[in-house]
Each structure stands twice: as structure tokens, then as C-alpha cells.
Amino acid sequence: MSRAVIYEAFGGPEVLQVREVPEPHAGPGEVRVRVTAAGLNPMDWGIAARPEVAAQFGITVPSGFGYDFAGVVDEIGTGAEGFAVGERVYGGALGRAAADFVVLATPGGPTESLWHTPEGIADEVAATLPVAGMTAAAALAAIDLRSGDTVLIGGAAGGVGVFAVQLAKLAGARVIGTASQSTFEFLRQFGTEPVAYGAGLADRVRALAPGGVTAATDLFGTETAETALALGVPPERISTIAAGPNPPVGVRPTGGFDASPDATARITDAILAGEITVPIAATFPIEKIRDAVTAQAERHVHGKIVVTL
Template structure:
């Protein structure tokens, strides 16, 4: 087994742990035994971990945690970026020192994560980080990027489309708006009035959410809205129906509506994240980092992310970043 300088202290590593289900107050940074990569596995020295709504949603209560296969004590966070520092026997395609990013379900906010080299989100997934993509940005890609890609696959947008994106300024919206524009679609993005310039910077035509949304969309003079993506709940679904969008061209990610498609990151194509990472490296897709926190401030980071008013992504640093 190869090994890389990994900041292990006498066989002890650090991880954010959940000892009881609940909110940010349940999170604690603890010393844990150093994990080791076994046969067919790699270990990653995590440098940064990106936060997503699913992170705190999964650990909020016992019933939800059980649906995701979690039990106490549990880890926290899913998106990560870092450097491979151990490679187990039988592994090909990874070497010590490789920069990688990916997902490790509810255990990414830790000094180290151990992943199956040919794994899934539960056992861990690693993608090579392209040159030109820093670790904070790479740590923000996996869940939001794959979710946006899966949802847009459902909608099949093209140059003749006008798509209404509800919650366009959030973590998934950052990707969905830009990818929809790359497909040639016109994008109307809902958000607060204060987010209008931010949404324009992503390529969306901003419109304030809330009561009267359908009338405000019509007032933009955009013609027929042909597709809709609800990134927050189900309110945008109902407005899309009022605007005449057929159910077959509406998609949700955080709510269930009879007759309407629901998508999540697990539905994304196998090359979706590599494609997104290449777009970032080429400067064609922007990933705004709204805030970063040292891992010691994990509770404050989660409180900010859970408020759902962040423009872009929140990232936790396991290693100080430039």
C-alpha cells in the first residue's frame, strides 16, 4: 500500500460527527481512529467539503436518517475534494498524490474518507480534479452539479425553450441556469428582489418569487414558457401549470407532485460530473462560493447553508486554503 503525507497524528484523525439527531447543535468535530484503505479502496486526505441541504436534512431526525441508511453515531456531509494519500491493493486508475473530488454519503467532513475505487455514493465516488479547478470549487460540484444535470436531462432543453427555474440562485440553481443557457434555452429565474443582479450574472432573467409569480412572468413578455424546474419545493410546479407548461416538461428535485418528474443526482449520466468539471476548468461554467469556514466552525457553516438564502455554495475547509 502506498502512502502520502496525511496529517494523521499518532493514528488519530478528525471527523465531524453526529451523536444525536438534530440541527447544527448536534454537530461536533471529534478525534477518531485513523481510517485505512483496504483492498480495492483509496483514501483521500480531504482539503475541502461542500455543503448541501441534504446533509442536514438526512441527520435531522431518526426516521429520515433511517431512510438513508444512517445510524448513530454518524458522520456528516457528502461532497468533498482532496488528494489521494493511500491506494489499496488491486486498485487501478488512482495514484498517491492524485487530486480528486466526489461524494461520500454523510461522512465527507473529515480529515480522511475511504472510498471504493469502483464505488457509488454510499461507498464513495472519486473523480479526478482537472487542472485549473481549485479544491473549494471541486468540493462544490458533486451533489448540486449531478442534480442539475439529471433534472435538465429530464427536460431536454434546446434553443426553442423558455424555462422557468424556481430557486435559481441556490446551489443547484447555479448549475441549472448556466447549463440551460449552454443548451440554448432562455431562462427565467425566481429569487428575492435583492438577488436580481446575481441571477442576471448567471444568465437568467430574474423575477421575484411568491404570490403573483405567474403574472410577473407574463409581464416579462417572454412568450410561452415551455419547461419548468422547481429547485425548492412545489410552488413553481403550480405556477408552471398555470402558465400552460405540460407536466411532462416540469421537473422537481425537492418535492413530489403527481404526474411530474422528480430527479436527483443518482439519475445523472455517468459522465455528467466529468463534463461539468471540464466546463469549470475551461472557464465556461462559474461556481460562486458564497462563504467558506474552517472545519472548527462547522455549526456556523451549516446554519448559514440551512437558512437557504445563500447565493452559491458554502464550503468547509479541512486544510487552510489560499
């Protein structure tokens, strides 16, 4: 037997249970990963809490939990290629990551992915990369961010935001990030100029950047996208990742699945070069999954939350 986080009804953290389940094994064309860390994302608890969101991902209850993971390949099915027993890996498995074992096809299917973990990157860090790193890369690629831009990033202190602000700085942009006052010093360490979200955002941004904003990405809702439009940013230079069913007209909805194939390699190279820092706000053992999700859902953490196994 092995452990997995399971929920049998949609709801808050209280529906999550650590269960003993039959140990899975790799079949033909598959590999099994012994998971050591699972990174949490807003979409994880959004799927578990809201059946309409789960339906968009094809998930029904009972279901496993989580997407991002890192670990070690410990079983190879016949015909599986590209990986060997003992290799460290990280990736994504929709609704299955928070478990002792994850079985994936090689190459990955539409809702799963697997990459080799570079030497020098810890599993806890690797487990934060698939959703947040890929989504940040896609959000900036969608607006063709380039050197000399002044970019407004909404939700800059969140899990995706900490990657987006650093990738934007690496691209040569000036970065203004919306956040709560309590995260301002945290953001400044990444070269971001913080600005409080909420009523009056456009006026505060004008005061910071009287020369104007040239691009924007909204990583939470639509406030930043709507502010950017009001500031005269062309809609094709504004992206959103969580705008709901009715994003502002003309802006570019995107997500991690739109990221370029080399996005993860670019991010891990930047981490190894010291150009990107991955702040881990807290780690929780799998037995504390409810506490981990509660902390993540409060959206006041500085960086990523990781569950360890």
C-alpha cells in the first residue's frame, strides 16, 4: 500500500484526506516516480473546491490532488524511453501529484509532463516549477515582453508572480508589481517596484511611471488588465491567466500549457546561474495537507508552499 491525498466531495481543505491506496506500478510505455515533494498552486484547491472548475479539467470525484511534483524514477515499464531507474525528475500529473507514487506515460499526455531535474536544483524547488514557472513564461511570451518595456504585473507576490517578475527583469523590462503592503519589501528584493492593488490603482501607477506602461500581465482576476487598458496599453500587450469566463475584450488569456517547450530549461538554467530565486514560504509533511492548502489559499504567503513525502 501507499499514501495519496484523496477527496470524495468538493469543498475546502477539510475534504482532503491522506488515504492508504494500492501501490501503482508502471505499465508498458510508463514510468513510476517515487514522489518526494509536491508544489501547491491555486488551481489545485480551486479544482477541489469548485465542481465547475473541476469539470473544465475533466476531473470528477473521488479524485487525487495536486499537479506539480518532484522525485526519483523507481520503476520502468516495457517500451518506456528517455528515463532510467534512479534518475531525479520533476513534472506534473493532474489530480495525482500529492501521493507516494505517480505513474506517467512517456512521452507525457495532455495533462502530464516529466523532465530530468538538473544537478544543483533541490526537489523542493523543482516541485514548484511546472505550473508557476511555465505559466509565468507563457504570460510574458503572450505580450512579447522585451527590453525597454515597463510592465505592470498583477499579483506579483504570488506563486506565479515571483517567477514573472524575475523573468521580466531578465528580459530587460522595468517591473511594477501589484501586491499588498505587507509584501512590498519581499518584492523589492527582486527588483520590482511594488504598488498597492485596489481602488485608485491607475493613479498610483501613473505616479510611479509618468512615462506610461507598455505591457501588462494579470495573474489574479482582471483588475490589473482593466487598469492597463485604462492607462492606454494596447489589449494585445495585456495577458491574463485567471480572468474567468469573461476576460476584458482583446486581451490575451493564456496559461502554462501555452509555454514554449524550452521554458523549463530556460528557468532551471537561470536558477542555476543565480538569476532566479525560488522563495519557498513553507513546507508541510503530507499528513498536514489541510494546513498546507489553508495557508496557500489565504494568498498571503511570500512564495511557494511545498508538501513533502
